[in-house]
Amino acid sequence: xxxxxxxxxxxxxxxxLAGVGLGTASRALNGAPGVAAATRERVLRVAQDHxxxxxxxxxxxxxxxxxxxxxxxxxxxxWFFGAMLEGIEGVLRxxxxxxxxxxxxxxxxRRQFFERLPARRKVDAVVVVGFPVEEKERERLDLxxxxxxxxxxxxxxxxxxxxxxxxxxxxxVDHLLSLGHRRVAMIEAVDPDQPFEPSGRSQAxxxxxxxxxxxxxxxxxxxxxxxGEEGAAAMGQLLSRSIVPTAVYTHSDEVxxxxxxxxxxxxxxxxxxxxxxxxxxHPLATLVDLTTVRQPxxxxxxxxxxxxxxxxxxxxxxxxxxxxxxxxxxxTHPPAGQIDVHENAAGSGTxxx
Amino acid sequence: xxxxxxxxxxxxxxxxLAGVGLGTASRALNGAPGVAAATRERVLRVAQDHxxxxxxxxxxxxxxxxxxxxxxxxxxxxWFFGAMLEGIEGVLRxxxxxxxxxxxxxxxxRRQFFERLPARRKVDAVVVVGFPVEEKERERLDLxxxxxxxxxxxxxxxxxxxxxxxxxxxxxVDHLLSLGHRRVAMIEAVDPDQPFEPSGRSQAxxxxxxxxxxxxxxxxxxxxxxxGEEGAAAMGQLLSRSIVPTAVYTHSDEVxxxxxxxxxxxxxxxxxxxxxxxxxxHPLATLVDLTTVRQPxxxxxxxxxxxxxxxxxxxxxxxxxxxxxxxxxxxTHPPAGQIDVHENAAGSGTxxx
DNA sequence: CTGTTAGCGCTTTCAC
DNA sequence: GTGAAAGCGCTAACAG
Numbered sequence: 001x002x003x004x005x006x007x008x009x010x011x012x013x014x015x016x017l018a019g020v021g022l023g024t025a026s027r028a029l030n031g032a033p034g035v036a037a038a039t040r041e042r043v044l045r046v047a048q049d050h051x052x053x054x055x056x057x058x059x060x061x062x063x064x065x066x067x068x069x070x071x072x073x074x075x076x077x078x079w080f081f082g083a084m085l086e087g088i089e090g091v092l093r094x095x096x097x098x099x100x101x102x103x104x105x106x107x108x109x110r111r112q113f114f115e116r117l118p119a120r121r122k123v124d125a126v127v128v129v130g131f132p133v134e135e136k137e138r139e140r141l142d143l144x145x146x147x148x149x150x151x152x153x154x155x156x157x158x159x160x161x162x163x164x165x166x167x168x169x170x171x172x173v174d175h176l177l178s179l180g181h182r183r184v185a186m187i188e189a190v191d192p193d194q195p196f197e198p199s200g201r202s203q204a205x206x207x208x209x210x211x212x213x214x215x216x217x218x219x220x221x222x223x224x225x226x227x228g229e230e231g232a233a234a235m236g237q238l239l240s241r242s243i244v245p246t247a248v249y250t251h252s253d254e255v256x257x258x259x260x261x262x263x264x265x266x267x268x269x270x271x272x273x274x275x276x277x278x279x280x281x282h283p284l285a286t287l288v289d290l291t292t293v294r295q296p297x298x299x300x301x302x303x304x305x306x307x308x309x310x311x312x313x314x315x316x317x318x319x320x321x322x323x324x325x326x327x328x329x330x331x332t333h334p335p336a337g338q339i340d341v342h343e344n345a346a347g348s349g350t351x352x353x
Numbered sequence: 354x355x356x357x358x359x360x361x362x363x364x365x366x367x368x369x370l371a372g373v374g375l376g377t378a379s380r381a382l383n384g385a386p387g388v389a390a391a392t393r394e395r396v397l398r399v400a401q402d403h404x405x406x407x408x409x410x411x412x413x414x415x416x417x418x419x420x421x422x423x424x425x426x427x428x429x430x431x432w433f434f435g436a437m438l439e440g441i442e443g444v445l446r447x448x449x450x451x452x453x454x455x456x457x458x459x460x461x462x463r464r465q466f467f468e469r470l471p472a473r474r475k476v477d478a479v480v481v482v483g484f485p486v487e488e489k490e491r492e493r494l495d496l497x498x499x500x501x502x503x504x505x506x507x508x509x510x511x512x513x514x515x516x517x518x519x520x521x522x523x524x525x526v527d528h529l530l531s532l533g534h535r536r537v538a539m540i541e542a543v544d545p546d547q548p549f550e551p552s553g554r555s556q557a558x559x560x561x562x563x564x565x566x567x568x569x570x571x572x573x574x575x576x577x578x579x580x581g582e583e584g585a586a587a588m589g590q591l592l593s594r595s596i597v598p599t600a601v602y603t604h605s606d607e608v609x610x611x612x613x614x615x616x617x618x619x620x621x622x623x624x625x626x627x628x629x630x631x632x633x634x635h636p637l638a639t640l641v642d643l644t645t646v647r648q649p650x651x652x653x654x655x656x657x658x659x660x661x662x663x664x665x666x667x668x669x670x671x672x673x674x675x676x677x678x679x680x681x682x683x684x685t686h687p688p689a690g691q692i693d694v695h696e697n698a699a700g701s702g703t704x705x706x
Numbered sequence: 707c708t709g710t711t712a713g714c715g716c717t718t719t720c721a722c
Numbered sequence: 723g724t725g726a727a728a729g730c731g732c733t734a735a736c737a738g
Contacts, residue, residue: 011732012731021708022731022733023708023710023733023734024707024708024709026733027707027708034707035708039707051496055414055474056475057413057419057731058410058414058730059733060410060732061714061715063732064714066410071454075435075439076436076438077636077651079430085454086428086429086458089454089456090458096471098471098475099453100453100454101424101442101453101454102446103439103446109446118451121406121409121410122409232640254636254637257637260640261641283581284610287607287610287613289614298430364715364717373724373725374725374726375716375725376724376725377725380717383717385717388723407715407716408715408716410715411715411716412715414714414716414717414732415717416730417730
């Protein structure tokens, strides 16, 4: 419990205090073979007493490895990314690997990240969360000389884990269709801070309608930036058009919540007049009784981290697609006037404000 | 643009390629004085061409500093913590400082963190977010030999930034009181994963009632774990008691949302029958028209990071308390009938749509 | 088993 | 100005 210069003795000092050579001290501390039990014991005690820890810089300098991985995320305050981070960090921490965080909030941040590569020579692997890495960026990333894993985005280029947007979207739209809706609108969300990327969730809408023998009516589709307020505005646009939908499919729960607010403010009841479905199963979705498609985000994060571990272990991980599931709650309902269709909702009553 | 072994030449090699000595190369790259312009130019070009970056381990080994700070958070998927993280990371990144992330999700994680001190000898400072550090833990933290800053929690021990819970709570409760409410309930939230800490938000409730000349009725107070579902259950408890409140003060927006769901499911209208107020101004609050007390979380994060920068710069930062502000939206309203009290019939089947 | 000796890649005197 | 040399704290290879 002797502690003066808080825990920064050098190995050499520890060795001297324990009355052994530098090499022996090192071996003892690292559990390397070839040290007498008694000697090891003594060294360990001295180290313990002085709260000794090896200098990571020095250790890493020799060992060529960093024991660190970088996580690159475009957002930090959105639930999806937080949950992903939590999943990744959890298994990495358990493996005693340090996590470095890089936030690339907008295009400029992103450009800088790939140009400066601040993680350069600092990490053994990087996990890219929730955005597709472009060709040019991939070249830069190669310079890191680190393993790369993608989480929450389709990335043919790297081992990755994500949901199938095509399926998730189908689950949402098919649900509306099977309730009997025919005028199904879509609010498609794009991330304004990232390069445009054609979305599987949008394709799913077209596929679902086609499968049901319906035409896509451009008047029923509107695009907005990702986010609740944006979804609310988009719903406003939809309502200003000639044709009013009986159901709205949105790309995310946040957008769905915004849409619902607009609908209610316009005096429309949800779900009696208009049904709304989201994607994600955000923790607050259940609190507002939102029908949605659940994706296991935390789990995806864990899986991504395990893939990193495999990579560091010299193995080649398999990309995985995590399943999604429709969660029927109170914001979807057969269209007004429609005399009950077979499929029933599990949701309980909601209220208009 | 010559790149074979992806960006991992050593300074020695660069020096040789540039036809200069090791020392000169180092000086040139670091913008140190005493290098002929032409020479510096040449070295820079060679380095550029080979995508050279110095080995951080080697550099740090000599320089005794890490250029890294740790952020310790108890939650990652909750908006508050994500926003805080975003604020901190932003200014740190701008200062070219790397961020290491440590999640201490529950008591066990927390114990391990302080016992193992994984950030030991790896960071120049640590930012503790949203939880009070105990005496014992502080001793361990001292071992890090790093600067410490606290964000989002009252920590007399360290420079810190946070809101004043007493004030925030008062703003919420006083609002209800000023609307004319007299039967004001409180759902107080505690973090089940952290040691119990008396909350300023609870004290604010007592203070506000006292100031209004009202008694605290234990039947109107219920405690729950932090979170929406928990808030919903707590509201259920409140409704099962003899006396039904006309207004409910909750410690956070998530809890408020849960409470609202329960109220509506019980057939009570919000705000006509019962008013509800939260704290935080969660981004979704506006989408559900929740009256709340806003705290500038992102900004708190930025401030905390700037404090870190000052500390690293040898200065002594001043702790700061960020102001909060009541945001009146649609979930609060004067009590029904102000005069006539009994028309509530809780739990009956008056279910609105 | 254990002490000694090279470096890991870099920064920083110190001479020239 | 610039090169050579001395470490930063540690691990690994080498002799004892």
